[in-house]
Amino acid sequence: MNHTDDxxxxxxRVLIIGAGFAGLSAAQALAHxxxxxxxxxxxxFHLFQPLLYQVATAGLNPSDIAWPIRSILRRQKNVQxxxxxxxxxxxxxHTVSLGDGRLLSYDWLILATGSTHTYFGHDDWSSVAGGLxxxxxxxxxRRRILLAFExxxxxxxxxxxxxxxxxxxxxxxxxxxxxxxALAELSRKTLASDFRSIHPDQTRIILVEGGPRLLxxxxxxxxxxxxxxxxxxxxxxxxxxxxxSCTADGIVASGARHEAGTILWAAGVAASPAARWIGASADxxxxxxxxxxxxxxxxxxxxxxxDTAAVMQDGKPVPGIxxxxxxxxxxxxxxxxxxxxxxxxxxxxxYRHYGNLATIGRHSAVIDFGRLHLKGWLAxxxxxxxxxYFLIGTRNRLLVAMQWxxxxxxxxxxxxxxxxxxxxxVAPSTGDQA
Amino acid sequence: MNHTDDxxxxxxRVLIIGAGFAGLSAAQALAHxxxxxxxxxxxxFHLFQPLLYQVATAGLNPSDIAWPIRSILRRQKNVQxxxxxxxxxxxxxHTVSLGDGRLLSYDWLILATGSTHTYFGHDDWSSVAGGLxxxxxxxxxRRRILLAFExxxxxxxxxxxxxxxxxxxxxxxxxxxxxxxALAELSRKTLASDFRSIHPDQTRIILVEGGPRLLxxxxxxxxxxxxxxxxxxxxxxxxxxxxxSCTADGIVASGARHEAGTILWAAGVAASPAARWIGASADxxxxxxxxxxxxxxxxxxxxxxxDTAAVMQDGKPVPGIxxxxxxxxxxxxxxxxxxxxxxxxxxxxxYRHYGNLATIGRHSAVIDFGRLHLKGWLAxxxxxxxxxYFLIGTRNRLLVAMQWxxxxxxxxxxxxxxxxxxxxxVAPSTGDQA
Numbered sequence: 001m002n003h004t005d006d007x008x009x010x011x012x013r014v015l016i017i018g019a020g021f022a023g024l025s026a027a028q029a030l031a032h033x034x035x036x037x038x039x040x041x042x043x044x045f046h047l048f049q050p051l052l053y054q055v056a057t058a059g060l061n062p063s064d065i066a067w068p069i070r071s072i073l074r075r076q077k078n079v080q081x082x083x084x085x086x087x088x089x090x091x092x093x094h095t096v097s098l099g100d101g102r103l104l105s106y107d108w109l110i111l112a113t114g115s116t117h118t119y120f121g122h123d124d125w126s127s128v129a130g131g132l133x134x135x136x137x138x139x140x141x142r143r144r145i146l147l148a149f150e151x152x153x154x155x156x157x158x159x160x161x162x163x164x165x166x167x168x169x170x171x172x173x174x175x176x177x178x179x180x181x182a183l184a185e186l187s188r189k190t191l192a193s194d195f196r197s198i199h200p201d202q203t204r205i206i207l208v209e210g211g212p213r214l215l216x217x218x219x220x221x222x223x224x225x226x227x228x229x230x231x232x233x234x235x236x237x238x239x240x241x242x243x244x245s246c247t248a249d250g251i252v253a254s255g256a257r258h259e260a261g262t263i264l265w266a267a268g269v270a271a272s273p274a275a276r277w278i279g280a281s282a283d284x285x286x287x288x289x290x291x292x293x294x295x296x297x298x299x300x301x302x303x304x305x306x307d308t309a310a311v312m313q314d315g316k317p318v319p320g321i322x323x324x325x326x327x328x329x330x331x332x333x334x335x336x337x338x339x340x341x342x343x344x345x346x347x348x349x350x351y352r353h354y355g356n357l358a359t360i361g362r363h364s365a366v367i368d369f370g371r372l373h374l375k376g377w378l379a380x381x382x383x384x385x386x387x388x389y390f391l392i393g394t395r396n397r398l399l400v401a402m403q404w405x406x407x408x409x410x411x412x413x414x415x416x417x418x419x420x421x422x423x424x425x426v427a428p429s430t431g432d433q434a
Numbered sequence: 435m436n437h438t439d440d441x442x443x444x445x446x447r448v449l450i451i452g453a454g455f456a457g458l459s460a461a462q463a464l465a466h467x468x469x470x471x472x473x474x475x476x477x478x479f480h481l482f483q484p485l486l487y488q489v490a491t492a493g494l495n496p497s498d499i500a501w502p503i504r505s506i507l508r509r510q511k512n513v514q515x516x517x518x519x520x521x522x523x524x525x526x527x528h529t530v531s532l533g534d535g536r537l538l539s540y541d542w543l544i545l546a547t548g549s550t551h552t553y554f555g556h557d558d559w560s561s562v563a564g565g566l567x568x569x570x571x572x573x574x575x576r577r578r579i580l581l582a583f584e585x586x587x588x589x590x591x592x593x594x595x596x597x598x599x600x601x602x603x604x605x606x607x608x609x610x611x612x613x614x615x616a617l618a619e620l621s622r623k624t625l626a627s628d629f630r631s632i633h634p635d636q637t638r639i640i641l642v643e644g645g646p647r648l649l650x651x652x653x654x655x656x657x658x659x660x661x662x663x664x665x666x667x668x669x670x671x672x673x674x675x676x677x678x679s680c681t682a683d684g685i686v687a688s689g690a691r692h693e694a695g696t697i698l699w700a701a702g703v704a705a706s707p708a709a710r711w712i713g714a715s716a717d718x719x720x721x722x723x724x725x726x727x728x729x730x731x732x733x734x735x736x737x738x739x740x741d742t743a744a745v746m747q748d749g750k751p752v753p754g755i756x757x758x759x760x761x762x763x764x765x766x767x768x769x770x771x772x773x774x775x776x777x778x779x780x781x782x783x784x785y786r787h788y789g790n791l792a793t794i795g796r797h798s799a800v801i802d803f804g805r806l807h808l809k810g811w812l813a814x815x816x817x818x819x820x821x822x823y824f825l826i827g828t829r830n831r832l833l834v835a836m837q838w839x840x841x842x843x844x845x846x847x848x849x850x851x852x853x854x855x856x857x858x859x860v861a862p863s864t865g866d867q868a
Binding site: 154 | 477478479495496497500502504505508509514515516517518534536569570573580581584587588625627628629630631832836849850851852853
C-alpha cells in the first residue's frame with residue numbers, strides 16, 4: 001500500500017468496520033479524499049437487508065441481494081478490502097485486532113457493525129425461533145419453512161400435520177408483516193398444487209405483536225390497512241400478545257400454549273458489540289452514544305454510524321433503516337475529509353426522513369411519507385421500483401427485476417432449494433458486520 | 435392416494451428412487467400409464483449436474499441449475515414426490531424403507547440413485563480434496579476457492595501466498611478440464627482487479643491426469659486441442675502423473691511433494707450403494723449388473739438406470755452422461771407401461787450416442803460427434819445452447835442465459851458469495867440421490 005500521496009505527505013488511514021449500508025457509503029464517499037481506506041467485514045459481500053425476507057420465503061436467491069464487496073469497490077484504488085472478524089479495538093493505541101491475530105492501525109475509525117436480533121434475555125429461543133439478519137439466517141429459515149411442508153406431507157396423523165402447518169411470526173414491525181405476507185403467498189399460491197397429502201392453503205400463519213397495532217412506526221390508517229390486507233390473505237393477527245416461551249413444537253403467548261412447526265423471529269434488534277469493544281457508553285439496545293457529529297462521545301477519532309449508533313434528532317431516535325445508515329455514512333466521510341484537509345468539522349448531522357415502506361404481499365404495500373400515505377398496488381409498485389433501483393450493480397437489478405416478473409406471472413418460486421443442514425449458525429450472532 | 439383406476443382395478447405402484455436425469459425421465463415418461471408413481475429423493479430438487487462446475491467456480495448460482503422436483507411434476511397427478519433418504523430395500527417383501535422409519539411398497543422398483551465420487555480407497559482425502567457431485571459440494575468448493583484468494587491477500591509472507599494461490603485439479607476428464615478452465619478465467623479475468631496485495635493472475639492451476647492424455651473418451655485431436663487451449667490460458671498440465679497423497683497443504687504426485695492451498699477432486703466416480711441394498715451383483719465401480727431390458731439380473735421387478743446400472747452395449751459400457759441416463763429412464767418407463775398393459779417386454783434397450791461435450795473456457799469447447807469433431811468457438815456456442823436448452827423450466831433457461839450473457843460481457847461473476855462454513859458435508863456421500 002502507498003502510505004504517502006504524490007507530494008510525499010503521510011496519508012491519513014481510515015479504517016471502516018462493516019460493509020453494510022453505512023460502512024459502504026462512507027467508503028464510497030471517501031473515493032476522492034486524500035486518505036487510505038481499509039474496509040473490514042467478516043463476509044465478502046454487501047447484503048441488501050431489506051429484501052432478506054424474500055430469501056427466507058423462497059422468492060429470491062441469496063446472490064440476488066448480495067454483491068461481493070471487492071466487486072463494488074474494484075475501481076476505487078484508495079480502498080483495501082479485508083475479510084476478517086474484529087476481536088477488539090484499542091482506542092489508545094489506535095489499533096483494531098482481528099480474530100486471526102492481525103493488527104490494523106488507524107487515524108480515523110468508523111464503526112459500522114450493524115445490528116443483530118435479540119431474544120430479550122431468552123437466548124435459548126434462538127435455536128428454535130430463527131431471526132433474520134444475515135444470509136445464513138435467511139437460508140436456514142427457508143430450509144425450515146420448506147421442510148415443514150415436506151414433513152407435513154409425510155406425516156401420518158392429522159395432529160402432526162396441523163402442527164407442522166402452523167407458523168408463528170413473532171413481531172409486527174415491517175419485517176414481521178413482510179414475512180407473514182410472503183408466507184401466506186408461498187403457502188396459498190406457490191405451493192398450492194405441489195403436494196398430494198396436504199393442502200398448503202390450510203396453513204395457519206399467525207403474526208404475534210406485543211403492542212396494540214401492527215407497524216407501530218407507521219400512521220394508524222396504514223397499520224389498519226396492513227392488518228386488513230393480511231387478514232384477507234389468511235394471516236391471523238394477535239395484538240397485545242406477549243410471548244413467554246418458544247420451543248421446538250410451539251410457543252406460549254399471553255399465557256396460553258400453542259403448537260407450531262416453525263417460529264420466525266422478527267421482534268428484537270440489538271446493536272453489535274462495538275460499544276463494548278471501545279468501552280463506550282451505550283443505550284439500552286447496545287447502541288453507542290454519539291455526539292452531533294456522529295463521533296463516539298468523548299473520543300474524537302472514532303465515529304459510529306448506522307445501527308451501531310444511537311443518533312437522536314428532535315428528541316427522537318433516527319430509525320434503523322437503510323437510508324438513515326447511508327446518510328450517516330456519507331456524513332462521516334464528509335466530516336473526515338474536512339478534518340483531514342483543514343482540521344474543521346462540518347455542521348452537525350441532520351437526518352432527512354423520506355418515509356417508511358413495508359410490503360404486505362403481491363400487489364400491496366404501505367408507504368408513510370409523513371403527510372402523504374400510500375397503500376395498495378400503487379405503494380407496491382413504488383416499493384418494488386425503489387428496491388430494484390437501490391440494488392447495487394446493473395446485473396443484480398436486472399436479475400431481481402426478472403425474478404420478480406416471473407414470480408409475478410407464474411406464482412412460481414424458483415429459489416425453493418433446501419440446501420445445507422440445520423447445523424448452520426442460527427443466532428444470535430455477535431459483531432455481525434454483514 | 436387413489437389406489438384404483440376408474441374401472442376399479444388396482445393400479446400398479448411404481449417406486450422410483452432418485453430424481454436425477456434417469457429417475458425424472460422415467461417418472462415423466464409414465465405420465466399417461468395406468469400406474470401410481472412414487473418418486474423418492476433425499477433432496478427437494480433436480481440438479482443439472484453438467485453445470486455444477488460453474489457453481490463451484492462462481493459462474494452460476496445453485497438455483498440456476500436446480501429446480502424443485504414438485505414444481506417439475508406439479509401437473510402430473512399420478513406421481514407423489516417424497517423427500518426422504520432410503521435406508522434399505524426388501525426385494526422379497528417388495529418394500530423400501532426410509533431413514534425415518536417409513537415403509538413404501540412397490541410393484542415395480544426403479545433404482546436411479548446416481549453416483550458419487552470416490553477416492554480409490556483413500557477416504558481420508560475427502561476432507562481436503564473436494565469432489566463435485568452435489569450442490570453442497572459445489573458451494574463448499576466455491577467457498578474454498580474464494581477463501582484461498584482472501585487468505586492469500588492477507589498472508590504476510592510470499593511462501594504462504596504462493597501456496598494459497600496454487601490449485602490442483604485431480605483428474606483430466608471433462609469435469610477436470612472444465613474446472614481448470616473456469617479457474618483460470620476466474621483468477622485471470624474476474625478477480626484480476628479485486629485485490630491489492632496479490633495478483634490473482636499469478637495463480638498456478640495444475641491439472642493432474644494419470645493417463646497419457648486429457649479427455650480420454652474424446653478423439654486424440656480434441657484431447658490435444660483441449661491441452662493447447664488450457665496451456666494458453668495458463669493451466670499447467672501434468673500427464674501420466676499419479677497422486678499418492680492429498681493433505682491440507684499439498685499433494686504428492688509421482689513421488690514428488692507439491693504445496694497447494696486448494697485441491698479439487700475430479701478423478702473417481704462410484705455408483706451409490708443401490709447394489710448393496712438389494713444384494714445384487716455389481717461391477718468394480720459398484721454399478722448393478724442388468725439384463726438387456728435394464729432389469730437387475732435375476733430380479734424381474736427391479737430396474738436399474740443411469741449411473742446406478744452397468745449397461746453394456748457392443749462390448750463397451752454405456753457412458754455415464756445425461757443423455758444416456760434419460761434414454762434409460764424413458765426405456766424403463768416404456769417397459770413398465772408395456773408390462774402393466776399386456777405383460778410383454780419391449781425390444782431390448784439400445785443406447786444412441788450423440789456425442790461428447792466438454793467446455794474449456796469462455797469461447798472454447800470440444801465436441802466429439804464420432805465422425806465430426808468440433809472445437810473452438812463454434813463448439814462453445816453449440817455447447818452453450820445445448821445446455822440452456824436442456825435446463826428444465828423457462829425461468830431457469832432465461833436466467834442462465836442472462837447470467838452467462840452478463841458474465842460474458844463483463845467478466846464479472848455475481849455468484850461469488852462465501853456462505854456457510856466448512857462444517858458442511860464434504861464427501862464421499864453414500865446413496866446420493868440428487
